[in-house]
Amino acid sequence: EAGVAQSPRYKIIEKRQSVAFWCNPISGHATLYWYQQILGQGPKLLIQFQNNGVVDDSQLPKDRFSAERLKGVDSTLKIQPAKLEDSAVYLCASSDRPFMAYEQYFGPGTRLTVT
Amino acid sequence: AQKITQTQPGMFVQEKEAVTLDCTYDTSDQSYGLFWYKQPSSGEMIFLIYQGSYDEQNATEGRYSLNFQKARKSANLVISASQLGDSAMYFCAMRGVKSGGGADGLTFGKGTHLIIQP
Numbered sequence: 001e002a003g004v005a006q007s008p009r010y011k012i013i014e015k016r017q018s019v020a021f022w023c024n025p026i027s028g029h030a031t032l033y034w035y036q037q038i039l040g041q042g043p044k045l046l047i048q049f050q051n052n053g054v055v056d057d058s059q060l061p062k063d064r065f066s067a068e069r070l071k072g073v074d075s076t077l078k079i080q081p082a083k084l085e086d087s088a089v090y091l092c093a094s095s096d097r098p099f100m101a102y103e104q105y106f107g108p109g110t111r112l113t114v115t
Numbered sequence: 116a117q118k119i120t121q122t123q124p125g126m127f128v129q130e131k132e133a134v135t136l137d138c139t140y141d142t143s144d145q146s147y148g149l150f151w152y153k154q155p156s157s158g159e160m161i162f163l164i165y166q167g168s169y170d171e172q173n174a175t176e177g178r179y180s181l182n183f184q185k186a187r188k189s190a191n192l193v194i195s196a197s198q199l200g201d202s203a204m205y206f207c208a209m210r211g212v213k214s215g216g217g218a219d220g221l222t223f224g225k226g227t228h229l230i231i232q233p
Contacts, residue, residue: 033220042119042206042223043160055213056220089158099218101148101167106160 002026004107006092012113018080021110025074025094031055032069033104034077035091043091049075082114117142119207119224127230128197135182136192136227138207144168147211149190150221151181154204163205166190202231 005024013019025032030051035043046065048056051072060067064083069075079086089111093104118141128134140149151163166174166181174181182191190209194201205228208221 035220040225042208042226043221044223045220048220050217055217091160093160101165102218103162103165104221105162106152109158111158 004092004094004105006090006107006110008110009108010111010113012115013082015084015114016081018078019082019112020076020078021090021092021112023075023077023092023107025092026096026105029094029096029105030072031095031097031102032075033093033095034067034075035093037089037091037109039088046077079112082112084114087112087114117144117147117209117211117219117222119209119222121207121224121227123227124225125228125230127232130199130231130233131196134194134197134201134229136194136205136207136229138190138192138224140188140190140207140209142188142209142211144211147209148218149181149183150208150210151179151190151192152206152208152223153201154206154226156203160206164192197231199231199233202229204228 032049034046037043046060047067049069067077089109091109092107095102095104120139147168149166153161164176164179166183178195180193204226206226208223210219
């Protein structure tokens, strides 16, 4: 079974530029999550999708971050415009069901550096 | 709001010794889940073990066990017979239940950097 795929793996941009990250979850997984992991910290949930609907985006900085999951499969996270403090690893995870005990499978992440 | 506290930024342990990684949590939810993840230097997050708040027995998965003390709100990870490959960051995490059903995303602690020495 293929894991969660993310691209690109690395991205360097200047502040005020735009950037987009792509995630393809495990086949059949209805729940998709985006996390932001700043160096030296644990991941922080940005947004949770159930199929193609947003379940939780309470921690997403909506003035600059946006995410979509068209057709309930792959997802794109965008930052526009980027700030220095957006430098982090962006992790995508998916789960078969949005219930308590169901494990979240993480992708390898996209490391973003904003200069 | 949920909060996870990991008070050990780093630990050095001799190979083959047992190690306990501390985790305390805070939540007002009655139903919640506690998780431990391992993150090697390569960056991927690897699920280790899960404990439900209503589970009466402590969870075990191979060399990993979770010492769950509900009254103290602690969920420590115990690794028996540590190996060099256990060197990594370890994150404690929790999730609660949404008011409309289903579960939240994970809330993570800051992690503990474990180094196993030969």
